[in-house]
Amino acid sequence: MDVKDLVRDEVTIRFAGDSGDGMQLTGSLFTNTTALEGNDLRTLPEFPAEIRAPAGTVPGVSSFQLNFGSIEIMTPGDACDVLVVMNSAALKANLSMLKPGGVIIANTSGFDKRNLNLAKYGEGKNPLDDGSLSKYTLLEVDVSKLTKESLSDSGLGYKDVERAKNMFVLGLLYWMYNRPLESTIKFLEKKFGKKPEIAAANIKVLKDGYHFGETAEIFSEKYTVKKAVIGPGEYRSITGNKATVLGLVAATRQSNLPLFFGSYPITPASDILHELSRLKNYGVYTFQAEDEIAAVSSAIGASFGGSLGITSSSGPGIALKGEAIGLAVMLELPLVVLNIQRAGPSTGMPTKTEQSDLLQAMYGRNGESPMVIVAPATPADCFDAAFEACRISLEHMVPVFFLSDGYLANGSEPWKFPKAKDLKKVNVKFEPPRFGESNGDQFLPYLRDERLVRSWAIPGTEGIEHRLGGLEKEENSGNVSYNPENHQKMTNLRQAKVDKIADFIPLQSVDSGNEKGDVLVLGWGSTYGSIRTAARELREEGIDISHAHIKYLNPFPKNLGELIENFNHILVPEMNSGQLVKMIRDKYFVDAVGINKVKGRPFFVDELKRQIKDALASNS
Amino acid sequence: MDVKDLVRDEVTIRFAGDSGDGMQLTGSLFTNTTALEGNDLRTLPEFPAEIRAPAGTVPGVSSFQLNFGSIEIMTPGDACDVLVVMNSAALKANLSMLKPGGVIIANTSGFDKRNLNLAKYGEGKNPLDDGSLSKYTLLEVDVSKLTKESLSDSGLGYKDVERAKNMFVLGLLYWMYNRPLESTIKFLEKKFGKKPEIAAANIKVLKDGYHFGETAEIFSEKYTVKKAVIGPGEYRSITGNKATVLGLVAATRQSNLPLFFGSYPITPASDILHELSRLKNYGVYTFQAEDEIAAVSSAIGASFGGSLGITSSSGPGIALKGEAIGLAVMLELPLVVLNIQRAGPSTGMPTKTEQSDLLQAMYGRNGESPMVIVAPATPADCFDAAFEACRISLEHMVPVFFLSDGYLANGSEPWKFPKAKDLKKVNVKFEPPRFGESNGDQFLPYLRDERLVRSWAIPGTEGIEHRLGGLEKEENSGNVSYNPENHQKMTNLRQAKVDKIADFIPLQSVDSGNEKGDVLVLGWGSTYGSIRTAARELREEGIDISHAHIKYLNPFPKNLGELIENFNHILVPEMNSGQLVKMIRDKYFVDAVGINKVKGRPFFVDELKRQIKDALASNS
Amino acid sequence: MSLETLIDLHTKNGNDEPVKYTGKDFSSDQDVRWCPGCGDYTILKQVQNTMPDIGVDKKDIVFISGIGCAARFPYYMDTFGMHSIHGRAPAIATGLKVSRPELSVWIITGDGDSLSIGANHFVQLLRRNVNVNLLLFNNQIYGLTKGQYSPTAPEGSVSKSTPYGSIDHPFNPLALSLGADGTFIARAMDRDPRHLQQMLLRTNQHKGTSMLEIYQNCIVFNDGAFELFTDKKSRPREAIYLEDGKPLIFGKNKDKGIRLDGLQPKVVSLTDGTYSKDDLWIHDEKDGTKAHLLSRFFDQHNPADEFRMPRPFGVLYAVDRPCYDEGVNSQVEEVLERKGVGDLDELLRGPETWVVE
């Protein structure tokens, strides 16, 4: 058979199998190799909600989608070109994600009676042979059997052989996309350093998979995806949660402060606790508290003591922190609250993504309790946003919300990581001691500088002993005050202090498109990639559309109002029922229109393009 | 000396003294008598923040303001005509509340050296004789001495004599305002039924106070305030918290359900717990929980069981309930959350009033978690609003927020209370049992009727055993579902269900002024009286101004948008930094302007008028 | 005297004949989604098997849980159920039981759910002695969030959140329960179904808060945490089954006993002739001090020490004390008796009124 080698700009592959099939690893390895080959790429891992749903069932399916190309790639792809399914449940769960005419690579031994039953295909039905897949290109490979054969001489047990299956698939895909095996081989050698026989077996299967592609005569096409034009430099792959961790550590190192992290585990935020707990030699103290209230409270205690107190959670856990966050607002101490948003309300869908806690971050406390909010746009951007959250919190003595989400948290992208020496400095100064009685000046803990910022007066400093609390305080002295005028003044001051931070953050820029024009799509958070791609494609279709992505949600950048005025239509896509759009409508009195999706999933580019067109149609 | 008897339309009296001086009782008795005389009136009690601050100090001052008249009275009065002060601290704390030219009645023995010292008047200074009060009419009366003399033959001990002082003042004021003594005498006889000698002593002092006015020759004027034109009927005086309690009890009686009240004490909500705990024979179960989380959780548990679960709190306590309220949103069970707002953020000023939790009620939970919100406008209106909160919660299976505040809670007004038979019926029906296996229909706990309301399926009902939870649920069946389309559908359904309640609440009416015109002042909550009075006075000054007061804040009444369109200017006064105004601007895309006061105090009428004029000036 | 509410009217309609159930009747239509091999399965099974014996109509049984792997339990029981929020099941159950004392209310909770975020409600429930049954699935780990150490995890536990070993001293759940004045305190394990069933029955029989700790194996994140006690080989030496009124005997051949030497419990041999059964500590479920001592057979023990204490299973403590739910309801009854059903008009009118003509 003649194998054609076709060039593609962009390809999306989806690996799907049982949780035990190692699809996440397969995906990651393919990703690494692809990155090394110089493609641009984005990924989307999807885990089952259950810890370990019964093998072979639909709830037990785990998948990994990768979009890569020689062009700019900003999303993991709406639908995939190639769907790899290790069993029938994986097909059932993922078929809807395959493009019409796409390729299915099916492990036939995952379609035996037992598996079909577990996947609930109905008595006697097998999708591989009932014609239901006719609009796709179906490639059947008995991966299990081939792996077994490949390792028949290895002396390995059943379990180890089974576990090597995914390497066969990976090898096959490497062949299909003309990728080299080296980096994967190196990885396997390192991973199984202590078990060389396992390493060897996996490498053999990988190679056999590759060779199978070459020789099996069932593949009529293979593909080449050329290098993308990517800024030169050293890259690594990074997930949002990891980038967040690095941002936090970098900011505390830049300010030379200890990082105190009080948290209580919750999906999808827990990994931040896990990662930080490994970094003790970076001056990181982690405290797994008894609940979210203790977590945030301990962080406040640490901030009182001069560390940067940070806490993280999601959904219900963030709701619990509201009261204590209000205390931090009143105390005017640094505090960073990481909310890795997930689908709500209540317990909602813990493993699914959403952006529905923005208004909670704005208003989820009693009283007038303004807070700074920053939100990363991409996994790697979590680094910058986390760094900025810390910087603002420390330099302005305010609690700051950092709003990431499940999609950013687990998604990954190539990151041209910075050098430590190029990072911003974070300027922190503690209130100096006052020695001796001679100094008549009483220390005033709520005296403010020109930025309206009070000083950080930590225990252990002589002569500035003072008391703070959650009761309203007198201007400057901080003594308890019930004076009506003072309360108005302090309420205004707390707001003004937050508003003034607008002087210390970057102006809002247009991400893509013209600075003035017809349509502005205003986004925030993890919708960045979809919006950027949709806007590019719509511009290609001739629509005058620009995209701006807000990373500082409170206060807004100073020029945001002006920028908005430069456009006739303002569209605000969000993975919620419309939250930023409310803030924009209220603040700038502009008839901004929301585009909303609340499905626990990012926007697909096509879907977003359609919704933008619809909105423009009904809006004009 | 000749005593003139002058007629007044409206009078404001303020009683002020040490916490131990019985000023609240004095004020209440004057209020009762005044009500019986047919005046319209409003009152404002003010307590010290401390439980019992040291006697004689400014923080220990307690005061009671009463505004009454022959015209419509809707506020306790901006400033007072007469200020009664029992000691020098009371003068210091309250002088700013006296109108220029107003009358001070000062108990001179409260201005001795010790008292002046405690009030921190400064070495050797006495305001009574240093000319600083020259712009007022100062009437000095040695109340302590006169009381002592009055009771010299009573054989009562020092303490009892001291305690009777306030009756002397009350008698004196009764004389000044031509009020009869009977109702107070009856009250004293009843109160001290078991101690007739105390009753007799208090009555004697009361009468001696009255006679002192007649004979002392230091009073040159007395006043008559004629009956007001008030709707005929039987009235009682009621505070907001009491009216709230009655509304809750009435609604549960009208639905024939037990009322389960889970709460944790907090100022200014605690009295609701206190009052309800006395009403066990009305089918009321009260549970003082270990915290606010347990309080709201227990109420949810009770609602699951078929009672109406209610919880109450304020400020920080409401913040703590957010997570569990989100559960109730997800479960779609009845739950009423009473927030008696106080000045925030954090602990804030617990004894001071504010309206700054509206946006918290809207958005203070994770995820898209819509909730119904109602807010009373006056103390007596707390009855209706509480009743409505219960009715909506029960009939629509949704959690409902009731937003009162400290000003409503402790303020009182005359109330033409309803008869039980005239109250609305509250329609509750539990899902009926399903007997036998024959009935093939599976019970679907999240099946909805045409109002999108699911049925209330309580334990103890045969054949409808089912499970609910905080995870996203499949439409109709309620089974756990991670399906993307389903999540969108359920998110929309929960919102639509709340929106639909607009069909079951009254349309928004204009409270006063024209239905169309230049200016609409849009208020909510306890600002009602001030806005109504300010609007009336501004209309009298020739401004085309109307007032509408929103009691249903989510969903808004269906016609609110239309109503707003009938005006050129929309002004929104609030005791916060601008919350309703955000909702209005966002929802109706109208350039509504906020008028804001965050001082822990209600708007004064004069101040509000000025602010309205300013807003109109800068807005046109 | 009593207020007859809509609930009374509604539930009076019940079928009065006692129903005969089998364990299967308590199995709901939902797929069970724990990891294969998880200890939760056998506990579910024993609960389903015990339900027919507690003599309560299905319609009157409610399972309430918080969040966690264990907390999925109510979905699998064909009774009324609520999978609520993390740690709050005791508070929800209190509201339900106070307002519906006739229901049989079961709380399902994990070690994180009840001893971390929910520890306050846990101790308050015990102190109030609300008449509910609490099953504490202790696996010494946070299962659902994939393997962080829990407040019952032994010191030094290496977990996702403690890569260098945990530092905090763990709770002793039974000691904490005793300290909170619990009235029924017992322990069982997933791997001894017969004993577990007995304990479930005892749990149900007790009036007041019945706290049954169940050692449960998390096969994925903390496999073998209780193996010493659950493994058939080591169990006889390492576990002791308590029976009221019986001496404390254990060992493969019932060859060991426990004596009290003053305040000091001591393991003795019953075969070397020094001591016989009659010298042993006799278990007394009503004795708080003995329960205290038993709860302290807990600390990490040295397997080389011949006289190490075994871990007690069974009912450590069971005493009667008035229940909160009953108390609330009798107080309401008393007030009703004394004052009569409240008249709404009287309440609305209040103590003082005036008439405007």
Place this chain on the structure above:
Amino acid sequence: MSLETLIDLHTKNGNDEPVKYTGKDFSSDQDVRWCPGCGDYTILKQVQNTMPDIGVDKKDIVFISGIGCAARFPYYMDTFGMHSIHGRAPAIATGLKVSRPELSVWIITGDGDSLSIGANHFVQLLRRNVNVNLLLFNNQIYGLTKGQYSPTAPEGSVSKSTPYGSIDHPFNPLALSLGADGTFIARAMDRDPRHLQQMLLRTNQHKGTSMLEIYQNCIVFNDGAFELFTDKKSRPREAIYLEDGKPLIFGKNKDKGIRLDGLQPKVVSLTDGTYSKDDLWIHDEKDGTKAHLLSRFFDQHNPADEFRMPRPFGVLYAVDRPCYDEGVNSQVEEVLERKGVGDLDELLRGPETWVVE
């Protein structure tokens, strides 16, 4: 090896000479605003008077409280202080102490603050054994919110929220603390200032969480709750002061003692010739079982019973166990020792990179 942070650099600047203080030095400039006659005053005074003796610089002392009357305490101390939110002081203190182990951290809390809303943090603090001092002002009432019953109020308490008497069984704070594995558990009273001072010193000396319950009279809402123990007349019979290594003797003329009869404590006369000092229970602060027994001298007793137990004051229990804050810090030190100060560039680069030209 260690990371020298800004905090280290900043606090190194300290004045090293030990300062000599008087009680007055610890009095802040704020007016004390408790009700006249409140027991809080004398406790404040004793704390201020004790501070000079603990040998810590004012600048290194921090008082952290929740909300309540008692919680106003930090305002009156001229040290660092935080009047935080209701019930959370132990959690805030944990964060502070873990990150600043060199500070002397004191928690001030009421019975509502620590045993109602804050009970979870309270038990977790004890279990973790964070090296802080916790003073629990127990007045068996919610003072600040004007008189609702608290979780330590005896059954039947009539209060604003329980007009017909409370129904719940109260916590026994010392038993709860023991159940939570507290390492230092003591009791004092406002009305015995000398003993209170001693206890404050002991509290300070103990390494680990020191839990000192102080009976405090709320003169306004619960006057006389502890009169039996605090009144000079009844105190000798109703209170017993514990001293380590000494026999349990009490009574007006030291005429009564307590023996242990098996597990049963018994009050005996020392004057009728049957028993002498030598027969009595010797107090041992390290004995958990004895501490348990002492904590149970608690139930409402019958004043007519000649053999009723007195209420113990003093240190019931004091043992050493590693502190959480110390553990966290040594783990950090160990890792630093082993791995060296982390290199930020290495962290940013991660395990695998590629270069795009």
